[in-house]
Amino acid sequence: MTAGYPRPSDIAFRRLFADSPTPQLVLAPDAPRFTIIEVNAAYLTATMRTREGLIGRALFDAFPDNPDDTVLRASLKRVLATRAPDAMLDLRYDIAGPDGTFEQRWWNPLNAPVIGEHGEVEAIIHQSTDVTLQRRTEAALRASEARLRFLGDLDEGMRGADDAPAAMQTAATLLAGRLGASRCAYADVDADGDRFVIRNDYAAPGIATSTGTYSLNLFGPRAAAEMRGGRTLVVRDVLGELAPGEGRETFLAIGIGALVCCPLVRDGRLAAMMAVHQDIARDWRADEVALVRTVVERCWAHVERVAAEARLRESEERLRLATEHAEIGFWDVDPIRDRLIWPPRVKAMFGISPDIEVSMRDFYNGLHADDRAATATAYAGATDPTLRALYDVEYRTVGKEDGVVRWVAAKGRGMFEGDRCVRVLGTAIEITARKAVEEQLRNLNETLELKVAEEVAERAKAEDALQQAQKMEAVGQLTGGVAHDFNNLLTIIKSSTDLLRNPGLTDERRRRYVDAISDTVDRAARLTGQLLAFARRQPHKREVFDTVGRVHAISEMLRTLVGSRIAVLADLPPEPCFVETDATQFDTALVNLAVNARDAMREEGTLTIQVLAIDALPRIRGKAGSAIKHVAVTMTDTGVGIPADRLSRIFEPFYTTKEVGKGTGLGLSQTYGFVKQSGGDIAVESEVGHGTTFTLYLPMVEGLTETAGAPMVRESESPRTGHGRRVLVVEDNVDVGTFSTQLLQDLGYDTIWAANGDEALCLIDEVGGFDAVFSNVVMPGMSGVELGLAIRKRCPGLPVVLTSGYSHVLAEEGRHGFELLQKPYAAEELSRVLHRVTRGRNGR
Numbered sequence: 001m002t003a004g005y006p007r008p009s010d011i012a013f014r015r016l017f018a019d020s021p022t023p024q025l026v027l028a029p030d031a032p033r034f035t036i037i038e039v040n041a042a043y044l045t046a047t048m049r050t051r052e053g054l055i056g057r058a059l060f061d062a063f064p065d066n067p068d069d070t071v072l073r074a075s076l077k078r079v080l081a082t083r084a085p086d087a088m089l090d091l092r093y094d095i096a097g098p099d100g101t102f103e104q105r106w107w108n109p110l111n112a113p114v115i116g117e118h119g120e121v122e123a124i125i126h127q128s129t130d131v132t133l134q135r136r137t138e139a140a141l142r143a144s145e146a147r148l149r150f151l152g153d154l155d156e157g158m159r160g161a162d163d164a165p166a167a168m169q170t171a172a173t174l175l176a177g178r179l180g181a182s183r184c185a186y187a188d189v190d191a192d193g194d195r196f197v198i199r200n201d202y203a204a205p206g207i208a209t210s211t212g213t214y215s216l217n218l219f220g221p222r223a224a225a226e227m228r229g230g231r232t233l234v235v236r237d238v239l240g241e242l243a244p245g246e247g248r249e250t251f252l253a254i255g256i257g258a259l260v261c262c263p264l265v266r267d268g269r270l271a272a273m274m275a276v277h278q279d280i281a282r283d284w285r286a287d288e289v290a291l292v293r294t295v296v297e298r299c300w301a302h303v304e305r306v307a308a309e310a311r312l313r314e315s316e317e318r319l320r321l322a323t324e325h326a327e328i329g330f331w332d333v334d335p336i337r338d339r340l341i342w343p344p345r346v347k348a349m350f351g352i353s354p355d356i357e358v359s360m361r362d363f364y365n366g367l368h369a370d371d372r373a374a375t376a377t378a379y380a381g382a383t384d385p386t387l388r389a390l391y392d393v394e395y396r397t398v399g400k401e402d403g404v405v406r407w408v409a410a411k412g413r414g415m416f417e418g419d420r421c422v423r424v425l426g427t428a429i430e431i432t433a434r435k436a437v438e439e440q441l442r443n444l445n446e447t448l449e450l451k452v453a454e455e456v457a458e459r460a461k462a463e464d465a466l467q468q469a470q471k472m473e474a475v476g477q478l479t480g481g482v483a484h485d486f487n488n489l490l491t492i493i494k495s496s497t498d499l500l501r502n503p504g505l506t507d508e509r510r511r512r513y514v515d516a517i518s519d520t521v522d523r524a525a526r527l528t529g530q531l532l533a534f535a536r537r538q539p540h541k542r543e544v545f546d547t548v549g550r551v552h553a554i555s556e557m558l559r560t561l562v563g564s565r566i567a568v569l570a571d572l573p574p575e576p577c578f579v580e581t582d583a584t585q586f587d588t589a590l591v592n593l594a595v596n597a598r599d600a601m602r603e604e605g606t607l608t609i610q611v612l613a614i615d616a617l618p619r620i621r622g623k624a625g626s627a628i629k630h631v632a633v634t635m636t637d638t639g640v641g642i643p644a645d646r647l648s649r650i651f652e653p654f655y656t657t658k659e660v661g662k663g664t665g666l667g668l669s670q671t672y673g674f675v676k677q678s679g680g681d682i683a684v685e686s687e688v689g690h691g692t693t694f695t696l697y698l699p700m701v702e703g704l705t706e707t708a709g710a711p712m713v714r715e716s717e718s719p720r721t722g723h724g725r726r727v728l729v730v731e732d733n734v735d736v737g738t739f740s741t742q743l744l745q746d747l748g749y750d751t752i753w754a755a756n757g758d759e760a761l762c763l764i765d766e767v768g769g770f771d772a773v774f775s776n777v778v779m780p781g782m783s784g785v786e787l788g789l790a791i792r793k794r795c796p797g798l799p800v801v802l803t804s805g806y807s808h809v810l811a812e813e814g815r816h817g818f819e820l821l822q823k824p825y826a827a828e829e830l831s832r833v834l835h836r837v838t839r840g841r842n843g844r
Contacts, residue, residue: 023047025059025126027076029113033058034076037123046105046130047095059126066093075111079124085112090131106135147291150178154295158302165199167306171299173202175276179288182207182255183277186299189216189270193228196273207279210254220247223261227273230265234289237281258282260289262296272300331412333360333424335383349408349430351399368396368405382414383421391426407435493520521824544701545583546576547631548611554587555609561591562598562607571610577631579698581678586698589674592667593635593694600639600692610634617697620683629700630680634693641688650684671696725838726750730760730775730787740774747831757782761790770798771838774830777804788818799837 017024017038023046026038036054044051047063054062060069068091075086088109094102107128114123154174161167168186176184185201194216203209216224220242226233235241235251236258242248251259258278264271274296329346333339340363344354350366352358364372374393381389391412396405412426497517500510552572559568579586590609597607611633617626642650651672671694675682679699686692727749731737741751752767754760756779764770773791777784788800805823819833 020127023128023130025054026114027059027124027126029080029121029124031077031080032060032073034060034124036062043128046128063093068092072109075109076124076126079111079113080121083113083115083119083121085110087111090135091128105130105132107131143287150174150291151294151298154298155302158299164303164306167302168299169200169202171295171302172200172274175274175292175295176202176204178291179276181276182279183210185210185275185277186296187214187273187275189272191269193270194224208255210277218247218250220245220250223247227261227263228270230263230270232263232289232293233259233261234284235259236283240281255279258284260284260292262289262292264296264300266300272296272303274299329428331410331426331428333412333426335360335421335424346428349406349428350397351402351404351406353401362400366397366400368398371395379424382412382424385416385419385421388414388416391424394431405432406430407432493517541582541584542580543583544578544580544703545586546578547586547633547698548572548576550583550586551590551609551611551633554590558590558594558607558609562594563603565604566598566601567606569606569608571608573611573613575613577611577613578701578703579631579678580701581698582674585670585674589671589696590633590635592671596667597635597637597639597692600641601637602639605638605691607638608634608636610636613700614697617681618683620681620697623681630697631700633696633698635695636691636693638691641690641692642684642686643688644686647684647686651682723748724750725771725834726752726769727834728760728763728770728773729753730755730757730773730779730784732756732776732779736776743827743830744774744834747827749834756780757784757787757790760787761794764791764795764798772799772801772834774801774803774834777802785816785818789816801833801837 017026018040020040021042023043024040025036025043028035028037036057036059039051039054043049044054049062060073063069066072071088071091075088078084078086088111091107091109093105093107095105108131109126109128112125112127113121114125116122154171157170157174158167161170172184172186175181182204183201185198187196187198189196195213196216197213198211201210216227222242223233238248238251238257238259242251256277257280259275261273261275263273274292276292329343329349331343331346332341334341338360340358340360342352342358347354347356347358350358350363352362352366364376367375372395375395378389378391378393381387382391391410391414394407394409396407398405407430408428409431410426410428412424414421415423415425500514552570555568555570562568594607601607611631614630614632616628617630619625651668672682675696675698680697682697683695684692725748727744729737729740729744729751731740731753732755737753737755741753744751752763752770754763757775758781760773760775764773773788775784775787782790784802784804788802791798791800799819801819801821803821803823803825819837821829821833
């Protein structure tokens with residue numbers, strides 16, 4: 001190429017060509033080839049081609065089979081002929097992608113000649129502006145406008161229909177026309193989700209109607225699953241997509257070659273369907289499927305609207321009938337015009353003729369004088385824009401024409417526009433008969449109340465006498481039981497002390513009598529402990545222990561206790577079950593139950609002990625259970641059983657089913673008190689002749705923890721002497737105080753005795769130098785616990801040891817960390833405790 005384009009000297013022009021964002025080609029004027037001699041980067045990007053694939057090729061060979069090639073050829077020929085630029089609009093190109101697919105694009109090309117020095121056309125610059133987005137946007141707008149026009153026609157057509165079936169016929173006809181379908185139908189689905197009815201449809205000429213009743217299952221598993229699952233079914237080729245047995249036969253039998261079926265699911269149930277049919281295979285577009293869904297929703301909305309309007313008309317008719325025939329009168333007040341709109345029924349309540357107009361003045365004049373103020377207050381509250389209260393009042397009317405007094409109950413509410421009440425609407429009902437009945441009932445009630453009060457007074461006297469008798473009987477039982485057991489114990493002590501006075505006793509006999517006194521004191525202490533446990537007044541020595549190991553250890557002792565003719569079986573789990581309670585009382589409870597079982601089996605049978613971890617406490621004796629984990633310790637015997645009429649009393653103190661002299665009646669009551677104080681419960685099941693089962697329920701804890709409260713006395717520690725340690729003894733009882741100080745002095749302690757807590761605090765402040773305080777708990781005025789807490793504040797390092805045989809304070813509040821020595825105590829125990837708490841004080 002000579003002096004024409006491209007000129008080597010036009011460096012700036014070449015640079016602009018290469019960097020131009022507009023796709024450009026340089027073509028040789030060798031018609032009809034129009035060889036491509038240059039291409040810029042923008043053109044390569046737009047056509048998804050490479051430079052090597054275009055340079056040197058004829059234009060129409062590089063882009064074969066484009067729809068608008070003829071227009072482009074004509075433009076290039078005009079440029080050669082006229083030597084002038086030639087523009088074209090909206091040429092369509094099918095651009096082939098790397099994957100072999102084609103993308104449809106639109107361009108506005110411009111062909112411009114490059115003129116040589118002698119006026120000849122040396123080249124043609126072909127540049128194209130991509131207007132695909134503009135064309136697609138315009139097409140989308142046209143489609144949207146058409147869709148909106150269609151939906152508008154659909155809504156208008158359905159509104160103009162006489163009833164729901166006619167509206168569905170209109171919708172089916174319009175949708176089929178819009179899509180060019182051969183048939184369109186709307187179906188109602190029964191509650192079973194299978195049976196559906198097509199009441200009418202649109203069918204093109206030559207296409208049979210599909211009206212009738214069908215079973216969804218006959219259309220194959222895929223169709224049934226899609227509809228019930230609320231998913232649109234799209235089949236483009238029934239013959240090609242559906243296999244035999246998948247509904248193909250049913251679809252073909254009614255002339256369906258392709259279809260779109262859209263379900264409508266309401267409240268989890270398939271309620272309706274709309275189907276568009278084509279008698280031949282058809283590739284449904286996404287916008288066509290979406291249009292079907294939209295039409296289904298609008299059809300259902302119309303059906304619901306028609307049904308709602310029918311229900312509204314029915315409700316209005318019912319309301320009209322109710323208003324005309326009900327006993328309630330409806331009224332309307334226009335406070336702006338001072339006008340009352342009263343129907344004849346309301347006027348009759350005021351004794352006013354139906355044709356007479358009524359004003360607010362007439363209303364108030366018709367009220368009983370005693371009721372006007374309350375009625376005016378209620379009306380003012382209903383019309384006040386800040387209160388807007390309910391108008392609710394009962395009043396009496398005095399007939400304007402007949403003078404009859406009537407009772408009326410009225411209710412209403414104000415209607416507001418901004419801060420102004422523009423209407424008051426309400427109801428009124430005559431209650432004259434009801435008021436008369438209420439008056440009669442009131443008089444009757446007054447008479448009955450007088451009689452009932454007299455009967456209640458008499459019954460109260462009888463109940464007081466019965467309670468007093470029951471109280472005296474319980475006191476008698478308690479006194480008799482305690483006196484009987486303690487007299488037995490005192491007899492042993494008295495006899496032993498008398499024998500000890502005999503000067504000729506041998507050491508062996510003297511030791512026997514002393515041991516008898518000591519054992520009897522222990523038995524008396526246990527009896528007292530049983531009484532306190534029942535009353536829940538005995539402080540627990542709480543500790544964490546494994547019930548499995550405890551039961552295993554005590555089972556051997558129980559075998560000895562119940563005798564060789566009773567088999568003791570222990571059913572224990574392999575894993576430990578921990579509880580936190582008094583271990584000694586736990587053992588005592590099991591012993592009490594075992595003794596009862598032994599007596600019930602007449603010393604022959606089987607005793608089974610079971611330990612089981614349970615997730616919750618069951619309901620016992622009508623009381624609610626608990627959701628926390630418990631350990632259940634069950635003891636079952638094969639004895640005579642307990643009669644049902646006695647089960648409710650077995651936990652009462654001193655109540656026993658045994659013969660006289662065979663039991664105190666405290667064993668089960670002590671066990672009941674123990675489990676209750678431990679936060680658990682006890683259950684019993686029994687059948688006469690088939691044995692009894694007792695179950696102790698104790699709250700479960702996780703593993704071993706520190707023992708609650710301060711550490712208890714350890715028997716392993718050897719008793720020590722006082723070595724001159726100073727102990728302040730606090731005791732209100734003279735005899736006990738004298739004995740305690742003498743005992744401590746005999747043990748080598750230096751003692752000072754205070755009769756009460758206040759005196760003890762004075763001695764601590766004035767004398768001082770004490771190594772420990774040994775105080776009773778139950779004293780007049782300041783208790784031992786209160787004294788200990790006061791000493792802890794004044795002298796934090798001074799040990800305090802408490803002693804008590806009974807204290808509700810300890811039972812309810814615990815020891816607060818103080819050492820506790822239970823009465824009766826041995827001298828060795830007292831010395832051991834004092835030695836431990838004073839160890840290390842003052843260098844000793």
